[in-house]
Amino acid sequence: MALLKITSPHVHGTNSTSRVMAKVALACAPGIMALTLWFGFGSLCNIILCIGFCLSFEAIALKLRQRDVRFFLSDFSAVVTALLLGIALPPFAPWWLIAIGSFFSIVVAKQLYGGLGFNPFNPAMVGYVVLLISFPVEMTTWLPAMANSQGLGTIEGLAQVFAGHAFTSLDAYTGATPLDIVKQNSSAVLSDLYQQQSVFKNSHFAGTGWEWVNLAFLGGGIYLLWRKIFTWHAPISMLGTLAVLSALFYDGGSSSSPGSPLLHLFSGGTMLGAFFIVTDPVTSAVSNKGRVVYGIGIGALVFVIRAWGNYPDAIAFSVLLMNFAAPFIDYYTQPRTYGHVKKPGKPSQK
Amino acid sequence: MIELITHNTLYSALIALGGLAAVFGAVLGFAAIKFKVEGDPLVDQIDELLPQTQCGQCGYPGCRPYAQAIVDGDAINKCPPGGQTTINSLANLLDVDAPSLDEEHGEESEVKKVAYIREDECIGCTKCIQACPVDAILGAAKQMHTVIASECTGCDLCVEPCPVDCIDMLPLAQEIKDWSWELPQSLPLIATDRTHAADDAEEENAA
Amino acid sequence: MRQIWDIPGGIHPPENKTQSTGDAIANIPLPAEIVLPLNQHIGAPAIPCVAVGDKVLKGQVVAEAQGLVSAPIHASTSGTISAIEQRFIPHPSGMMSDCIVITPDGEDQWTTLHPVPDYKALDHAELVALIRQAGIAGMGGAGFPTAVKLNPRADRKVHTLILNGTECEPYITADDMLMRERADEVVAGTLLLAHILGTPETILIGIEDNKPEAIAAMQAAVDKHAQQSRGIAIDVVSFPTKYPSGGEKQLIQILTGKEVPSGQIPATIGIVVQNVGTAVATYRAVTFGEPLVSRITTVVGETLKQQRNIEVLIGTPVDHVLTLHGYQAEKKSRLIIGGPMMGFTVEHTNIPVVKTTNCILVPSNEEIPPTQPAQACIRCGMCAEACPANLLPQQLFWYSQAEDTEKLEQHNLFDCIECGACSYVCPSNIPLVQYYRASKGTIRQQELAKKQSDRARQRFEFRQERIAKAEAEKEAKRLARKKAAEEAKKKLAAQAGNEPEKNAATSSAAGSTTPVPKTPEQASTGATDTNQLPKLERALSSAKSREERAQQQLAEAKANGEDARIEPLSARLKQAELKVKEAEEKLKAYQQGENLPSSAVPEKLQQKLSLSPRQKAEKNIETLQKRIATAEEKLAEAEQANASTTDALRQGVEKLNQKLAEAQRELEATAEDGITAEKGAAAVDAPTMSAAEIAIAKAQAKAAAQASMSDDEKNQAQIASLQKRLDKARERLAKAEAENNDNIDAFRIGVEKLEAKLAEAQQPQTTP
Structure with a gap:
C-alpha cells in the first residue's frame, strides 16, 4: 500500500494555497472597482494585461525548469502578483511597460530564485521598482481622478496602451497625485494648497478618488483579516507607525509640512501596501513578533522617504528594504518555545 | 602650532589620519586580545569530523594523521567511510569548496558494515587482531577469534591479513529501534532545484 | 471552579466521536x-x-x-x-x-x-x-x-x-x-x-x-x-x-x-x-x-458496519477485531492505529492489539481522502499559529529540507511533540511532521555515530599508546642490556688484561649479539611500501565497480528508453573504462617494479626487520647460551692452567647465567602477552613444505575431478567458491614460501582447513 510511508496527521484542514490566493484576489476587488470608478478603466486594462503576461512568463519559466506547469499555475500566486502589479502601475500603462514589469516580477524576482516560497523579495514590488527607476516618466503620469465619462474613451485608452500615444494629447489628462503635490510644494501653506489644487477641491481628506481607493483596499484588508488569511501584526504596526510619525511631524500645515496623518494614511498606495503587500507571507518575517518589527520598519521607511526622500510614494522601496531585513528580524524574534526559559532570539548553546 | 596645523591642510589631514589609525589600531588590538577565540587547534577540529574508522584508505595510518595531513595541505576528499557528508563538513570548516569523493581511495558504502569472523574456520593466527586499529577483535593465539560488533568501525583492515579468508564484511541489519522516518520523497513538487543540481554535479564529475 | 490556562496554538479538527459512543463497551x-x-x-x-x-x-x-x-x-x-x-x-x-x-x-x-x-x-x-x-x-x-x-x-x-x-x-x-x-x-x-x-x-x-x-x-x-x-x-x-x-x-x-x-x-x-x-x-x-491483559480500544471508521468500543485482550489480531465489526476492505483508504492526528498507518491487518493501541481506525476514502500532493511553502505562518509548543514550523521545515541540523536544534526541533497541528492547517499540504520525524531520526543517528566515532578514536589512541609503550619498554630493556654488556666487557678487560686475545674474541662476540636496532622510521617506510599494493588494488576494484555501475545504468536507461540519459551515461561509462585501464596499468607497473627493490634488499635484514619480540627474545637466549658455553670452556681452561683469571671468569659465567635467566623470563612474558605475540612456532623452519605442495596438487586434482562430476548446482557453486578461496590461500602460501616468511605455518593451516571443507562439501555428491 503506497500510503504506508505517509506519516500522521491523516486528516487535513480545508485550507489550501490556491484558496488563500483566491481570497486575496477577491479582496482586491473593491479597490479595483474604486480605481475604475475614479480613474477610468485604465487600471483594469493594466490588470488584464498583467495577468496575461505574468501567467505566460510563469508558464514558460516552469516549463524551462521542468516543472509541472499546470500544478504550479493552479496555486494562483502569479495571478495575485499580476493583480498587485497592475494596480500599482499608472492607468493605461503602455503594454511594453507591463511586459517588462511582469518579466521582472515573475521571472527574475520569483522563478530565478526557485519559484513560489523561495523569493526573498516581493515579486510585484521588484517589477514595480525596476519600472519606476528605468522609466520614471511613464511611471509618474497618473490621470487625475474623475468620472469615467470625463476621462479617456475606450479607443483612446487602448491606443495609449498599445500604440504609445492617444489621439488627443495625454498631457491634457494627466495630473499630479496628492502626494506629488505635497512633495513639490515649497511655498504654499497646506490649506492654501488644498484650495488651489483640483485634486483636493472636492475631496474630504486625502485627495479626490485616492481616499476612496484607499478605503476600498482597507475594506478588502479587513475582510482578509476576518478570514484569517494573515494576522494583524504587520499591517497594523505599519499603519500605526506611519500614523504616529506623520502626526509627530505634522506642524499644522506649514509649507514645509510633509502632510497630515490622514493624507498619509489614505493617499498613495498606503492601504494597498499595508494589506496586500506588507502581508505577503513569503517575503516577510515569520513570527508574530517579527512581523510587528517588520511592519514598524516599513511604516517608518515609508514616512521617511515620503517626507525627505526623492520619491513621492515609498511603499515599494520600503517593502523591498525590509525584505532584506526579514531574515535578520527572524533571527532575533524567535518565539519562546514551550519549556524554554532562555531569552528567545539568542542562538541556544548546544 | 595649532594655527600651523589648522591652516595647513596637509598636516591636518596627516594628523587626522594618523590619529584615526592609532585609535582603530588600539581598538582592534584590544578586541583581538579581549575576544580571542579559544578554539581547538585545527587538527583536533578536523579529527572530530573524520569518521574514526582508522581504515587508512586515505593513505595515512589513521584518522588523526590524515587530519594532520589536511592541515598540511592535503586534499579533503580522501575519506570513503565518511563520504560526501564528511567532505562537506570539512569543506565547511575549512571554508573551501566541497569536492566529490576521490574514488581512487575507495567508494562510499551506503550501508554500515561490520566485520564478521566465520568462527569455525578461524585458525587463531591473531593476524586480524594485530590489524584491527580499534582493538575490536577478541581472541588469543590458536584460539578462535571474534569481532565485538559494537566496536567495529567497518574499516576492512582485518580482511586482508586473514590467511584463511574467514572474515566477511556484513551489512548491519536494520532493527526496529534504529528505524526512523525518511524525509518525504514528494520533493520534485516542491521547487528546490537541488536534485537537479546534484545530477548535474554528478555528470560533471563523470565527464 | 479552578482557574485554567490556555495553550498557544491548537486546532479544532472535526471530532467524529459520536460514531463510537452509541454502544456500551x-x-x-x-x-x-x-x-x-x-x-x-x-x-x-x-x-x-x-x-x-x-x-x-x-x-x-x-x-x-x-x-x-x-x-x-x-x-x-x-x-x-x-x-x-x-x-x-x-x-x-x-x-x-x-x-x-x-x-x-x-x-x-x-x-x-x-x-x-x-x-x-x-x-x-x-x-x-x-x-x-x-x-x-x-x-x-x-x-x-x-x-x-x-x-x-x-x-x-x-x-x-x-x-x-x-x-x-x-x-x-x-x-x-x-x-x-x-x-x-x-x-x-x-x-x-x-x-x-x-x-x-x-x-x-x-x-x-x-x-x-x-x-x-x-x-x-x-x-x-x-x-x-x-x-x-x-x-x-x-x-x-x-x-x-x-x-x-x-x-x-x-x-x-x-x-x-x-x-x-x-x-x-x-x-x-x-x-x-x-x-x-x-x-x-x-x-x-x-x-x-486487556484494554479498551475504539474500533471506528466508515468501512465498519459496527463502530464501538471494545474491551479486547492484548495480543488479539486486528484482523479478528475488524472481521467481527463487519469490515469492508474494499472501501478502506488506510488502516490507522491510533487517532487520525498522531496515529500511524500499517500495511497489514495481521498485527496484534498491544498495550498502547487505543484506537483502530479504518476510514473510507470519502471520510479521509488520500493526501494531496504538497505545494510550495508560502510561509503563511498558519503553522506557527497552530503550534502548541510555540515553535516556528515553517522554519523547521526549511532547515529540515536543507538538512541543517545545527539550525534545527537551534529552533528547538526536539520540543516538537509531533501533534500534527501544523500539517493540519498547512494550506500547501506539506507533510511537516514527517520532516520533523525524519530530521529527529537523522540527528539521533548522527549523535550515535558521533559517540561511536569518539569511542573508536579513544580505542585507537589507547592502542597507539599501548604499542608505543611496549616499544619503549623493549627499547629501554635493550639499552639496559647493552649497557650491562659494556660494563661486563670493561670489567673483563680490566680483570683479564693479561689475556687480550680471548678478551677481544669475547668482546667481538658481545658486539655481534646486540640486535640491529629497529627504528620506527624504518618500520614505517616498510609499511608504506607494502601499503602501496593494496591501495592500488583498491583503486582498481573501485574503478571496476564504477564501470559496472555505469554499464548497469546505461542498460537501464536503454531499457527504459530514456534517450536523454543515454548520452551522458555512455560518456560516463567510457570515462570509467579509461579509469579501469589506467588503474590496471598502474598496478601492473607497480607489481613489476616491486620485485626489483624487494629482492635487492638483503634477505637477512628483512628477516630481522620482521622479527617479532618473541623471536628476538629467543634469538637473544640462543646467543646467550652460546656465550655461556664459550665462557665455561674458558673457565675450565683457566682452572686447568690454574691461571689468576679463574675468579673473574667464574664471575663472568655467573653473570651470563643471570642474563640468560632474565632473557628467558622475558620470553615467557612475551609469550603470555597472547594478543600481541606472534606464533612463535612460525619461526621454526618448515620441513613439510614439499608435502604441502603434494597435498595441494592432490586436492586440486581431486577438486577438479569432483567439480566436473557433480551435477548439483548449488553444491557446485559452493565448491567453486571454496576452490576459489583455496586457490587464493595457496597463492599466498606459495608467496610466503617464496619469501620464506614466518607466516608459512599459518597459511598452511588455512589451506588444510579449506581443503578439509572442500572435501566435506564434495562428500554428499559422491555418496548418492
Missing part, C-alpha cells in the same frame, strides 16, 4: 491466536520465560522485564505457546519483531491471582513492585512503564497528580467510555496512585468539555468518594476542547499554568500525569491482582 469472542510482541512499551524489550509447547494460564508471565525501564508481558488467555518468532507488529516501520504466539484453549482460565484488598497495608516499594509486575505501561498511547513514573527520585516531591481524561484526538472514545461506565474504578485508581505518590496536595482529573457524560459520571463518582470522606480531595476539571490539549505537557499547562522544562519530565516540577485507563489498570492490578 463490549467484549468480543476469543481469537484463534494471540500474538504478544515483546516490546509493547518504551524501554528494553521483555525476555521470554516460556518455551514453545508450554501450557500457560491467563495472567501468567510469559516474558520478564529486562532492566529498569521495561515491563513484563502476560498471557492474555489460557492456552499453549505455539511459537516464539518474528511477527508483524503495530509500528510505523511495518517491520517484524519478536512475538510470543499463544493458541488459546478456549477456557480463558485465570492463573492464581494475589489480590490486595487494602493497599494501604503495603509500603511504597511493594506497591510499585506490584504495578511493575502487572506489566502496566501508559495506556494513553506512549506506553511508558507506569511503575517507573510512580517512582520519582527521592528529592522530587510530587505535589500534583493529574489524571488525563482529555482524549483530544478525533475519533477516539476509549477513555470517554471508560469514564462513563467505570467512573468508580477511575476514582479508586486515582486514590491508589495518589497514595503511591505520597498523597499530593492537588489531584486533578482533566476532561475536555466535549464529554459532558464523562464529566458528569466522574463528578458523581468523586462526590460519592467525598461522602465517604477519606480526606483526599479530587477535582474534576473541564476545559474547552482544543487539539492537542491532551498532550502531557499541554495538559499540565492548561491545568497548572506551568511548563515542563525542555528535555525534562513533569516530575522535575512536581507533577505526575497518568492516563485514566492506566489508573484503572493500576487499581485492578493491586486490588484484584490482575495483570494488564
Whole structure:
C-alpha cells in the first residue's frame, strides 16, 4: 500500500494555497472597482494585461525548469502578483511597460530564485521598482481622478496602451497625485494648497478618488483579516507607525509640512501596501513578533522617504528594504518555545 | 602650532589620519586580545569530523594523521567511510569548496558494515587482531577469534591479513529501534532545484 | 471552579466521536491466536520465560522485564505457546519483531491471582513492585512503564497528580467510555496512585468539555468518594476542547499554568500525569491482582458496519477485531492505529492489539481522502499559529529540507511533540511532521555515530599508546642490556688484561649479539611500501565497480528508453573504462617494479626487520647460551692452567647465567602477552613444505575431478567458491614460501582447513 510511508496527521484542514490566493484576489476587488470608478478603466486594462503576461512568463519559466506547469499555475500566486502589479502601475500603462514589469516580477524576482516560497523579495514590488527607476516618466503620469465619462474613451485608452500615444494629447489628462503635490510644494501653506489644487477641491481628506481607493483596499484588508488569511501584526504596526510619525511631524500645515496623518494614511498606495503587500507571507518575517518589527520598519521607511526622500510614494522601496531585513528580524524574534526559559532570539548553546 | 596645523591642510589631514589609525589600531588590538577565540587547534577540529574508522584508505595510518595531513595541505576528499557528508563538513570548516569523493581511495558504502569472523574456520593466527586499529577483535593465539560488533568501525583492515579468508564484511541489519522516518520523497513538487543540481554535479564529475 | 490556562496554538479538527459512543463497551469472542510482541512499551524489550509447547494460564508471565525501564508481558488467555518468532507488529516501520504466539484453549482460565484488598497495608516499594509486575505501561498511547513514573527520585516531591481524561484526538472514545461506565474504578485508581505518590496536595482529573457524560459520571463518582470522606480531595476539571490539549505537557499547562522544562519530565516540577485507563489498570492490578491483559480500544471508521468500543485482550489480531465489526476492505483508504492526528498507518491487518493501541481506525476514502500532493511553502505562518509548543514550523521545515541540523536544534526541533497541528492547517499540504520525524531520526543517528566515532578514536589512541609503550619498554630493556654488556666487557678487560686475545674474541662476540636496532622510521617506510599494493588494488576494484555501475545504468536507461540519459551515461561509462585501464596499468607497473627493490634488499635484514619480540627474545637466549658455553670452556681452561683469571671468569659465567635467566623470563612474558605475540612456532623452519605442495596438487586434482562430476548446482557453486578461496590461500602460501616468511605455518593451516571443507562439501555428491 503506497500510503504506508505517509506519516500522521491523516486528516487535513480545508485550507489550501490556491484558496488563500483566491481570497486575496477577491479582496482586491473593491479597490479595483474604486480605481475604475475614479480613474477610468485604465487600471483594469493594466490588470488584464498583467495577468496575461505574468501567467505566460510563469508558464514558460516552469516549463524551462521542468516543472509541472499546470500544478504550479493552479496555486494562483502569479495571478495575485499580476493583480498587485497592475494596480500599482499608472492607468493605461503602455503594454511594453507591463511586459517588462511582469518579466521582472515573475521571472527574475520569483522563478530565478526557485519559484513560489523561495523569493526573498516581493515579486510585484521588484517589477514595480525596476519600472519606476528605468522609466520614471511613464511611471509618474497618473490621470487625475474623475468620472469615467470625463476621462479617456475606450479607443483612446487602448491606443495609449498599445500604440504609445492617444489621439488627443495625454498631457491634457494627466495630473499630479496628492502626494506629488505635497512633495513639490515649497511655498504654499497646506490649506492654501488644498484650495488651489483640483485634486483636493472636492475631496474630504486625502485627495479626490485616492481616499476612496484607499478605503476600498482597507475594506478588502479587513475582510482578509476576518478570514484569517494573515494576522494583524504587520499591517497594523505599519499603519500605526506611519500614523504616529506623520502626526509627530505634522506642524499644522506649514509649507514645509510633509502632510497630515490622514493624507498619509489614505493617499498613495498606503492601504494597498499595508494589506496586500506588507502581508505577503513569503517575503516577510515569520513570527508574530517579527512581523510587528517588520511592519514598524516599513511604516517608518515609508514616512521617511515620503517626507525627505526623492520619491513621492515609498511603499515599494520600503517593502523591498525590509525584505532584506526579514531574515535578520527572524533571527532575533524567535518565539519562546514551550519549556524554554532562555531569552528567545539568542542562538541556544548546544 | 595649532594655527600651523589648522591652516595647513596637509598636516591636518596627516594628523587626522594618523590619529584615526592609532585609535582603530588600539581598538582592534584590544578586541583581538579581549575576544580571542579559544578554539581547538585545527587538527583536533578536523579529527572530530573524520569518521574514526582508522581504515587508512586515505593513505595515512589513521584518522588523526590524515587530519594532520589536511592541515598540511592535503586534499579533503580522501575519506570513503565518511563520504560526501564528511567532505562537506570539512569543506565547511575549512571554508573551501566541497569536492566529490576521490574514488581512487575507495567508494562510499551506503550501508554500515561490520566485520564478521566465520568462527569455525578461524585458525587463531591473531593476524586480524594485530590489524584491527580499534582493538575490536577478541581472541588469543590458536584460539578462535571474534569481532565485538559494537566496536567495529567497518574499516576492512582485518580482511586482508586473514590467511584463511574467514572474515566477511556484513551489512548491519536494520532493527526496529534504529528505524526512523525518511524525509518525504514528494520533493520534485516542491521547487528546490537541488536534485537537479546534484545530477548535474554528478555528470560533471563523470565527464 | 479552578482557574485554567490556555495553550498557544491548537486546532479544532472535526471530532467524529459520536460514531463510537452509541454502544456500551463490549467484549468480543476469543481469537484463534494471540500474538504478544515483546516490546509493547518504551524501554528494553521483555525476555521470554516460556518455551514453545508450554501450557500457560491467563495472567501468567510469559516474558520478564529486562532492566529498569521495561515491563513484563502476560498471557492474555489460557492456552499453549505455539511459537516464539518474528511477527508483524503495530509500528510505523511495518517491520517484524519478536512475538510470543499463544493458541488459546478456549477456557480463558485465570492463573492464581494475589489480590490486595487494602493497599494501604503495603509500603511504597511493594506497591510499585506490584504495578511493575502487572506489566502496566501508559495506556494513553506512549506506553511508558507506569511503575517507573510512580517512582520519582527521592528529592522530587510530587505535589500534583493529574489524571488525563482529555482524549483530544478525533475519533477516539476509549477513555470517554471508560469514564462513563467505570467512573468508580477511575476514582479508586486515582486514590491508589495518589497514595503511591505520597498523597499530593492537588489531584486533578482533566476532561475536555466535549464529554459532558464523562464529566458528569466522574463528578458523581468523586462526590460519592467525598461522602465517604477519606480526606483526599479530587477535582474534576473541564476545559474547552482544543487539539492537542491532551498532550502531557499541554495538559499540565492548561491545568497548572506551568511548563515542563525542555528535555525534562513533569516530575522535575512536581507533577505526575497518568492516563485514566492506566489508573484503572493500576487499581485492578493491586486490588484484584490482575495483570494488564486487556484494554479498551475504539474500533471506528466508515468501512465498519459496527463502530464501538471494545474491551479486547492484548495480543488479539486486528484482523479478528475488524472481521467481527463487519469490515469492508474494499472501501478502506488506510488502516490507522491510533487517532487520525498522531496515529500511524500499517500495511497489514495481521498485527496484534498491544498495550498502547487505543484506537483502530479504518476510514473510507470519502471520510479521509488520500493526501494531496504538497505545494510550495508560502510561509503563511498558519503553522506557527497552530503550534502548541510555540515553535516556528515553517522554519523547521526549511532547515529540515536543507538538512541543517545545527539550525534545527537551534529552533528547538526536539520540543516538537509531533501533534500534527501544523500539517493540519498547512494550506500547501506539506507533510511537516514527517520532516520533523525524519530530521529527529537523522540527528539521533548522527549523535550515535558521533559517540561511536569518539569511542573508536579513544580505542585507537589507547592502542597507539599501548604499542608505543611496549616499544619503549623493549627499547629501554635493550639499552639496559647493552649497557650491562659494556660494563661486563670493561670489567673483563680490566680483570683479564693479561689475556687480550680471548678478551677481544669475547668482546667481538658481545658486539655481534646486540640486535640491529629497529627504528620506527624504518618500520614505517616498510609499511608504506607494502601499503602501496593494496591501495592500488583498491583503486582498481573501485574503478571496476564504477564501470559496472555505469554499464548497469546505461542498460537501464536503454531499457527504459530514456534517450536523454543515454548520452551522458555512455560518456560516463567510457570515462570509467579509461579509469579501469589506467588503474590496471598502474598496478601492473607497480607489481613489476616491486620485485626489483624487494629482492635487492638483503634477505637477512628483512628477516630481522620482521622479527617479532618473541623471536628476538629467543634469538637473544640462543646467543646467550652460546656465550655461556664459550665462557665455561674458558673457565675450565683457566682452572686447568690454574691461571689468576679463574675468579673473574667464574664471575663472568655467573653473570651470563643471570642474563640468560632474565632473557628467558622475558620470553615467557612475551609469550603470555597472547594478543600481541606472534606464533612463535612460525619461526621454526618448515620441513613439510614439499608435502604441502603434494597435498595441494592432490586436492586440486581431486577438486577438479569432483567439480566436473557433480551435477548439483548449488553444491557446485559452493565448491567453486571454496576452490576459489583455496586457490587464493595457496597463492599466498606459495608467496610466503617464496619469501620464506614466518607466516608459512599459518597459511598452511588455512589451506588444510579449506581443503578439509572442500572435501566435506564434495562428500554428499559422491555418496548418492
